[in-house]
Amino acid sequence: MKNHPLVLLFLAAATLLQAQALDTVTIPGSETTFQLALIPAGALLWEEKDGSRAELQLDAFWMGVHEVTYDEFALFQHREKDTDASLREEGAYSADAVSRPTPPYLDYTYGMGMAGGFPAVSMTQQAALRYCRWLYQKTGQFYRLPTEAEWTYACLAGREWQPGKEELDQYAWHYDNSYEKYSKTGGKAPNPWGLYDMLGNVAEWTLDHYEKDYLDAIGEETQNPWIEPTRRHSRTVKGGSYDSDAKDCSCREREKSQARWQARDPQIPKSIWWNTDSPFVGFRIVRPAQQPSAEAIEAFFDKAIKD
Numbered sequence: 622m623k624n625h626p627l628v629l630l631f632l633a634a635a636t637l638l639q640a641q642a643l644d645t646v647t648i649p650g651s652e653t654t655f656q657l658a659l660i661p662a663g664a665l666l667w668e669e670k671d672g673s674r675a676e677l678q679l680d681a682f683w684m685g686v687h688e689v690t691y692d693e694f695a696l697f698q699h700r701e702k703d704t705d706a707s708l709r710e711e712g713a714y715s716a717d718a719v720s721r722p723t724p725p726y727l728d729y730t731y732g733m734g735m736a737g738g739f740p741a742v743s744m745t746q747q748a749a750l751r752y753c754r755w756l757y758q759k760t761g762q763f764y765r766l767p768t769e770a771e772w773t774y775a776c777l778a779g780r781e782w783q784p785g786k787e788e789l790d791q792y793a794w795h796y797d798n799s800y801e802k803y804s805k806t807g808g809k810a811p812n813p814w815g816l817y818d819m820l821g822n823v824a825e826w827t828l829d830h831y832e833k834d835y836l837d838a839i840g841e842e843t844q845n846p847w848i849e850p851t852r853r854h855s856r857t858v859k860g861g862s863y864d865s866d867a868k869d870c871s872c873r874e875r876e877k878s879q880a881r882w883q884a885r886d887p888q889i890p891k892s893i894w895w896n897t898d899s900p901f902v903g904f905r906i907v908r909p910a911q912q913p914s915a916e917a918i919e920a921f922f923d924k925a926i927k928d
Contacts (some may be wrong), residue, residue: 641815644683650706653692657683657908658815661806665774667836675836677770678844684767684775686906687740687806687817688825689752691730694741697755698722699730709761711915719755722748722894726887731900738805740818740903746826746856746878747926749904750893754922756906763918765925766849767907769829769857769875775913776820776860776872778813783872784820793821793870799863803901820870823903824862828925831877850927862901878902893928 642659662681669672696702698721707714722744729743744752746766753764767775777783784792791810794803799821807817819825829848832838839846850856855878861870869876882899883891896902913921 626853634925643686643815646695646760646762647757648693649708649831650704651696651702653696655689655693656686658686659910660684660771660775660814660907661779665770665773666776667770667773669834670834672685675843677774677846679771679774680845681910682767683908683910684771684816685907686811686815686903688742688823688903690742690806691735691739691875692737694744695736697752707759707769709758711761713810714758717759720751722751723892725895725897727885727897729895729897729900733802733900734805738807740803740806740823742803742823742900742903743896744904745892745894745896746904747853747928749826750922750926753906754926757898757918762902762908763912763921764906764908765921766826766828766904768845769827769835769859770846771907772825772827772859773872773925775814775816776812780813782813786867789820789870793818793861794863794866794869795821795861795870796863797867801864803863819860819872821861821865822863822900824858824865824876824903825860826878826902827857827859829857831875835875850925853927854878858902858928 644657645654646657647654660682663679665677665679666674667677700716700721703716703719705714705716751764753766756764789795790798792812793809803823809818811817812819830850832848838848858878859874861874880898885897886892886895
């Protein structure tokens with residue numbers, strides 16, 4: 622009997638995988654879990670279109686094997702799904718004291734799916750960071766968005782991994798195969814470091830303010846570079862989505878977030894929580910292998926969250 626094509630796909634992907642340490646985290650007070658893969662320290666060669674290049678050095682970090690799902694985000698979004706359970710040692714956690722996303726003005730998923738493994742979408746980058754802060758309060762571990770350099774390095778699996786046009790359907794939901802909607806996470810083959818949906822499905826927020834000339838913006842800061850935010854717009858989004866052309870589902874492609882992603886938001890000023898017009902954007906999280914101090918973590922969130 623012949624093997625099913627899907628079985629052959631995952632067998633082929635398995636031959637590419639490098640052994641990665643994994644950590645499964647249960648969000649306190651729930652049965653909801655997520656998994657992280659350890660991304661080793663290493664170097665990323667960054668090259669601009671004008672030919673300038675630099676080698677970026679990155680410390681080890683843990684990265685979400687999947688995009689953050691609605692099942693995870695809903696524990697933060699909805700008070701009734703949260704509890705006072707917390708593993709943080711610095712003090713008691715109170716679910717009633719958390720500032721949570723406001724109810725959206727419309728179905729921000731446009732009927733594409735919520736519970737059961739679908740990616741959380743349509744939140745602003747700031748809302749994604751507030752989720753990270755909440756997750757820190759719940760678990761006692763520091764989570765954040767990946768920097769653009771970290772995201773690119775993890776996508777490339779520490780080398781120049783990038784599926785060609787003929788292979789892309791094995792790894793990514795994009796415009797030509799998605800039926801114009803996102804899918805549950807993990808439905809395609811993972812990259813060589815075991816990360817699913819790095820390409821396609823939904824694009825992903827990074828931590829960086831968007832600058833066209835990346836190397837000029839980071840200057841001499843080639844160790845764990847981060848282009849820190851100076852204003853609300855714009856941020857760098859990576860990976861392409863179900864609504865992207867195949868050529869834009871690339872580890873090195875860069876996208877700039879747009880103010881028009883809130884075009885149908887009637888509020889003045891616009892919501893700090895929701896982009897009414899970007900159901901193609903979600904996020905995944907990272908956890909530094911070397912945890913910062915509590916003071917450094919709070920200082921980070923104070924700096925990164927810009928309304």
